[in-house]
Structures are given as structure tokens and as C-alpha cells.
Amino acid sequence: MNNIRAASVQFHHTANDKAANLDKIRSFVAEAAAQQVELIVFPEMCITGYWHVRKLSKADLLALAEPVPEGNSTRELLALAAKYQMTIGAGLIEIGEDDALYNSYVVAMPDGLTACHRKLHAFEHEAIRPGNRFTVFDLPQGVRAGVLTCYDNNLIENARITALMGAEVLLAPHQTGGCHSRSPRAMGAIDTQLWLRRKESPEAMEAIKAEFRGLKGRGWLMRWLPARAHDNGMFLIFSNGVGVDDDEVRTGNAMILDPYGEILVESTKADDDMVIADLDGSALPTSSGRRWLQARRPELYEPLTIPTGNERDTRSVRFDG
Secondary structure, X not given: OOOEEEEEEEEOOOOOOHHHHHHHHHHHHHHHHHOOOOEEEOOOOOOOOOHHHHHOOHHHXXXXXXXXXXXXXXXXXXXXXXXXXXXXXXXEEEEOOOOOEEEEEEEEOOOOOEEEEEOOOOOOOOOEEOOOOOEEEEEOOOEEEEEOOHHHHHOHHHHHXXXXXXXXXXXXXXXXXXXXXXXXXXXXXXXXXXXHOOOOOHHHHHHHHHHXXXXXXXXXXXXXXXXXXXXXXXXXXXXXXXXXXXXXXXXXXXXXXXXXXXXXXXXXXXXXXXXXXXXXXXXXXXXXXXXXXXXXXXXXXXXXXXXXXXXXXXXXXHHOO
């Protein structure tokens, strides 16, 4: 793996306003270019907006969706990638060649190529289909990258397969933290007023930051996110929304982790932010995860492919009792 300078962005998107969200992307890309960034990762569905879509009609979803790579948003990302010689990843709603809708993540590269990951465990709307393939590809900067979107990262099998397909860097765009959850130990709702009033006083700002650092945000992430990097010997770029997203509050926490699962850089802001780190490819071969992959015994793993009978679609797992 070549060395690469990478950036992770957290930003507060505007629902249904692709023009405003693309303006933010342009601004961050220009700022990143001034710091010689070669790979920048934006959040899941940050172009279209995220949590509000569950309330939209299918007709409204169709109006918001775009084809990839022919759509205007992908063309804009490609233009920025070419202008700044940077690989750019951002999320949107895709309308596929089969007229199906997908929660998709587009990676636009400076050589004019694109990769598109359709979220494997989509649950945002009954009309949004889950993807059915893993997404691993080569960047022109000499890095092999994979994408797993939000819930995709929760299942350890997905990260392992992505690593086995050769991914050296995992792009992990999210809209998470502050989520309503049936589990008493997995995140939890954050009062939207804490976000809206955060600039009224230092105490108000500290109150929302405490929620972001706590078990509804960073504390929850630290239970599992570093393991995805460590156990598979991959750099991991975690990008997330921040701020009020319909009736929930995203917690930001943008960060970049190395193949040992250690945090190279992270955001502590309750606001739009970007963090940058240099990914040193020489760290990969000696990482624990890379060495452990060599000790695998595939002949023992057939049970992983056999249904247990307890499997359900992601929407029912996410929303039903």
C-alpha cells in the first residue's frame, strides 16, 4: 500500500437540499486540497439528507434519487476529483438501472472512474432495497479500498470479507449516534434542544459535547469500531453526520484509525469539522489483523454460510420488537 493523506468529514446536512449539501462538500474539498489531502470521506446520504426519508412517499424518494454515475451529483463529485486530483466519497439515494432505489455511496476518482456501494443492510425506507455485493476497488493513489455503510459495519462478517478481498483502507460513512434504540446499552436519544442551544453559553456547548463523548456517541463507537480495523488489519475512515437529523441528533466523532485499531485523529467538535491523517502503508504487514488473517482455517468456517433460522431482514431487526 502506498502512503496516502486522508480526511474524514462530519457535517450537518440539509434535508432534501442537494444544492446546499454539495456546496458544503465543495468547501471541504477545497480546504482539504490546500492541505494536500488525496482521499476525503463524507457521510452516508449526506447529499440527499438522511433520517427524514423514512417519512417520504415513494414518489418523493424517486424525485430525490439519481442514477450513478450519470446523475448530476456524481458528475459534480467527478469534476471536483479531477480539479483537485483527489478521491472523494459521498452518499446519496440512487435509482438503479432496474428502477429500484438504493442507499448508495459514490466514490469519485481523479482518473474519471467511480465505485458505488449499495448499503447491504438498508432500513431507511421500505422502498429502499439492500445491496447484494461487496465493494472493493483500487484507488489511483495506489491504495485498495472498500466501503461499508453504517449498519454494514455492525456485522463482523462484512468487515472480514472486505479485508479478504484485499481492502487496505475501509471507508465507513455513517449517520449514527443519538439514535433511538431498544437496547439500553446501545446509544439512545439526545435532546434536540441541546444541539439547537449549544452556542448560547459555554455550559450549553459542554452539555452537547458531553453527550457526543458519552455512551450515546463516542462511548458506543469505542465498543466495536476499533475492532473492525484491528481484527482485519485495515485503516478505517469513520465519517458521520452531526447535529439534528429530523428527530434525532447525530454525534459527529469523525475519526481515522490505523490497522492496530488506534485512533490517529478524531473530532471533538459539536459542529461541522474535518480531520486529516497520513496513512502509512508500512503499518499494514506487521499489524495483528494482517498476521491473523494468515492463520485462518477456512475448512472450519462452513457453519457461517448455513442459515440458523433466526435471520430477519434489517428493517424488522431495526424497528420491530
